Amino acid sequence: MTSGQGFMRIKGRTGADWLGYPILVAALFVARYGHSASMGFYEDDYTLVTRAMASTWPEVREFVSQLLLSFGGQGRPLQHSLVYLLSWMAGRLGGLPQAYWIGWGILTLNASLAYGLLRRLFDPAAAFAGALAFALFGGDTTQAFLYHSFGLQQSLTYLLIALHLYLSDRRVLSYVFVLGSLLSYETAFPVFLAAPLLAQRRGKPLLRRIAGHAAILAAMFTAVLLLRLATGEQRVAGLGFPAIVTVPLLHMLQGTFVSLGTYLYRPLQVFQAFDPEMAAVLAVAFVGLAAGFWLVRPVASIPASELVAALRARSLQGLSDSTRRLLRLIGAGLLMVVLAYPLTFTIRAYAISGRDTRVHFAAVVGAAILWACLAELAYGLALTPMKRRLVSGILAAYFAVMVGFGFVVQRSYVQAWELQRGFWTEVVGLCPDLTSGTVILVDPSGLEDPRFIYANHWNLPRVLEQVLAFPSDWESPPRVFRLAPGWEAALVTEGGRFLLDASTVVAPPSLYGTVDSRQVIFLETTGGTLRRVGGEMIVDDAAFSIRELPQGPQPTFAPGFLYDDLVGETAPEAASP
Secondary structure: OOHHHHHHHHHOOOOOHHHHHHHHHHHHHHHHHOOHHHOOOOHHHHOOHHHHHOOOHHHHHHHHHHHHHHOOOOOOHHHHHHHHHHHHHHHHHOOHHHHHHHHHHHHHHHHHHHHHHHHHHOOHHHHHHHHHHHHOOOOOOOOOOHHHHHHOHHHHHHHHHHHHHHHOOOHHHHHHHHHHHHOOOHHHHHHHHHHHHHOOOOOOOHHHHHHHHHHHHHHHHHHHHHHHHHOOOHHHHOOOOOHHHHHHHHHHHHHHHHHHHHHHHHHHHHHHOOOHHHHHHHHHHHHHHHHHHHHOOOOOOOOHHHHHHHHHHOOOOOOOHHHHHHHHHHHHHHHHHHOOOOOOOOOOOOOOOOHHHHHHHHHHHHHHHHHHHHHHHHHHHOOOHHHHHHHHHHHHHHHHHHHHHHHHHHHHHHHHHHHHHHHHHHHHHHOOOOOOOOEEEEOHHHOOOOOOOOOOOOOHHHOHHHHEEOOOOOOOOOEEEEEOOOHHHOOEOOOOOEEEOOOOEEOOHHHOEEEOHHHEEEEEEEOOEEEEEOOEEEEOOEEEEOOOOOOOOOOOOEEOOOHHHHOOOOOOOOOOO
16 A cells, blocks of 8 residues: 555544544643633743734724735744734733633644644544644743744644645645745744655655755745845854754754653653642543543554564665655654754754743644654554554543643642732832832842743843833833843942843843932831832942932822733832831
């Protein structure tokens, strides 16, 4: 049987294997959005998502048009445009809860596209296992993060559609869609290089097809790279030699090992966080997934015993077409994982917690194909119905645990949102005397950082002006900065001003500068709550005058867009130092 015949055989199957779709979608919802009602905004959300939700349509239209015309957004105009449009839509639909529903819809679309792709390549049960590996991927822990679900996930959408089109012999259209991936979040783009390996076709030899395919992708990448350089995109312009060669090679090695290794590491984290809620989640997930594997039964067997015998004999001669197809798909899946990392210059490839795990974002497609191969091998070794049911039970139990890991991540998101709400409620109560140019410095020693997403971290300076509405004629809105570890040694400049840069604060570089100490409000943590230090601040045994809470009534500010989400109807009265 040729590979093309194998596709027709799998595509032409009938039965209940389509029922895998609703079970897949349900597993995705529980793992990523089970606690979404208690989740909020985080980190990058405050740069684009919240601002777009508060914008009018003319403002959105102007932002998107300027972005596209200038090839802006770090050379990713499609990414930032869609983030802004989807965020604006969520704001019109109601706000934060609706934003998470839209995010779930995007992830559901990608999981469905991935499942459809796997059904074209594998036995139904193996395809279902691969689709679960895609939906419950543990390498990237940012799927529910609004900025990422609105911005990064679209890159996967374009890639998956391009793969479908490529397998359907609509090559030109496939290149159009994968270009969308390059203009959204470029790390998914190189994965498409492995597309010719997904199907062996008659006619032109495989190596010639790969060479022609690679030449087209190289030309597309070069054109976009030159356009980025022409528009002054600094991350590209700043790449030097030999880093431009050594970093991709190192990341391909590290990232492949780490992303695939998380499938083993994440279950350990689930059992470390085990409690009654987790037990209930695992039990329900197991029942649902076991039902899914019972409905999506394997109907063909890859002769895995044949492959094992060939490996023992150290010879691949005489293998059947179906076994050769499986070997080719294993190679394609592994290559796709490796190709997820050449363009991850700015992030460490060994990240396993927090927002930096987006470095593994594009590896999910190759990982899903490898899981489908593994499942098909396991079913091939299970030569009796009882053994196949055992394989299905083991797969159901494993992926139930991966659903549990989704809850581990969600708990961090819930905790981070609670910490942010408490923080901003206290800040508003402690700092009623805000003026143009006021800088609030926060000692980090008492701030808590959840494992999988930051709370009150680098994007603090962009939040206060969205919590309170300041006069439009203020030249510099009040900003809150989290001090960096060891800030005392570098805070004071030779002129006696306070320095705000990478050595003293955790903040976007565009907000660096200096400030007169008399414009500073200093907050420290005492007993788990913030306290304002008034009048004088000691830095390296030197005293500096800082803003003291004045007596009498203070100016009031209208609530900003984020006031209700982060502070609520009432804020505490200003406390005396």
